[in-house]
Amino acid sequence: MPEKVRPARPGTEFMDDGRRLQVLTTYARRGSRLNPTQQAAWDRNAGRWLVPEAAVDEKTFDVDRFFGRQAPLVVEIGSGNGEAVAALAAARPEANVLAFEVWRPGVASTFLHLEETGVANVRLVSVDAVWSMENLFDAGQLAELWTFFPDPWHKKRHHKRRLVTPAFATLAASRLAPGAAWRLATDWPDYAEQIESVLDAEPQLEGGRTPRWDQRPVTKFERRGVAEGRPIQDFCYRRV
Numbered sequence: 158m159p160e161k162v163r164p165a166r167p168g169t170e171f172m173d174d175g176r177r178l179q180v181l182t183t184y185a186r187r188g189s190r191l192n193p194t195q196q197a198a199w200d201r202n203a204g205r206w207l208v209p210e211a212a213v214d215e216k217t218f219d220v221d222r223f224f225g226r227q228a229p230l231v232v233e234i235g236s237g238n239g240e241a242v243a244a245l246a247a248a249r250p251e252a253n254v255l256a257f258e259v260w261r262p263g264v265a266s267t268f269l270h271l272e273e274t275g276v277a278n279v280r281l282v283s284v285d286a287v288w289s290m291e292n293l294f295d296a297g298q299l300a301e302l303w304t305f306f307p308d309p310w311h312k313k314r315h316h317k318r319r320l321v322t323p324a325f326a327t328l329a330a331s332r333l334a335p336g337a338a339w340r341l342a343t344d345w346p347d348y349a350e351q352i353e354s355v356l357d358a359e360p361q362l363e364g365g366r367t368p369r370w371d372q373r374p375v376t377k378f379e380r381r382g383v384a385e386g387r388p389i390q391d392f393c394y395r396r397v
């Protein structure tokens with residue numbers, strides 16, 4: 158095991174009395190059981206497409222190593238079942254696309270989508286993307302960032318768990334290269350307002366609401382939002 162050189166990741170540390178250290182995360186704990194199809198996809202692909210958890214604790218973490226090449230780095234936060242990343246990465250063969258998803262069944266389903274589309278330029282990391290943004294990337298390293306249908310955290314007392322907060326916006330913007338885009342979408346109007354007000358107020362970014370990004374495939378969450386009558390709102394902000 159590599160010597161631990163980075164701060165504790167959410168969900169990985171215990172207190173003296175054995176209880177897990179509670180860290181507020183932008184995701185809820187969900188079942189991690191894989192169905193047989195997902196398990197088979199995991200077994201076929203984790204070795205080549207999943208960045209090992211231990212690797213992110215190493216000081217020498219070098220994302221290019223996992224792609225076997227140096228290329229512009231595109232990051233997706235919360236890739237879910239991987240419908241978007243499989244299609245978008247296929248259209249961007251010149252980029253290394255790194256997808257963060259803490260939900261194991263989602264990672265396994267992403268492997269299936271990647272196999273179907275035959276793309277070779279996606280790697281997955283099943284580690285908290287907020288922690289990773291802070292600890293794994295240098296200022297200006299990202300060529301693009303995608304956040305589609307982030308968990309809405311409806312209840313007012315849960316709003317602090319939303320991904321797009323002023324602190325995260327400052328952090329994420331600092332990791333984008335000058336001119337690089339942060340593309341987002343949500344089907345929740347009050348989250349759309351939060352995204353707009355937070356990102357408008359971030360001095361490292363400029364942009365706003367946009368028409369639906371035509372390259373973005375419709376995912377399960379967009380389908381559900383549409384079926385339930387919610388408006389889909391896309392955003393594009395760029396690092397100034």
Ligand SMILES: C[S@@+](CC[C@H](N)C(=O)[O-])C[C@H]1O[C@@H](n2cnc3c(N)ncnc32)[C@H](O)[C@@H]1O
Pocket residue numbers: 183184185234235236237238241257258259260263284285286287304305306307308309320376377378379
């Ligand atoms: C509502 S789903 C949307 C999934 C996908 N983007 C789509 O459109 O179908 C949000 C996903 O983000 C993941 N997620 C939330 N916060 C995360 C974080 N900090 N790091 C990694 N994944 C995260 C959740 O596990 C969940 O699968």
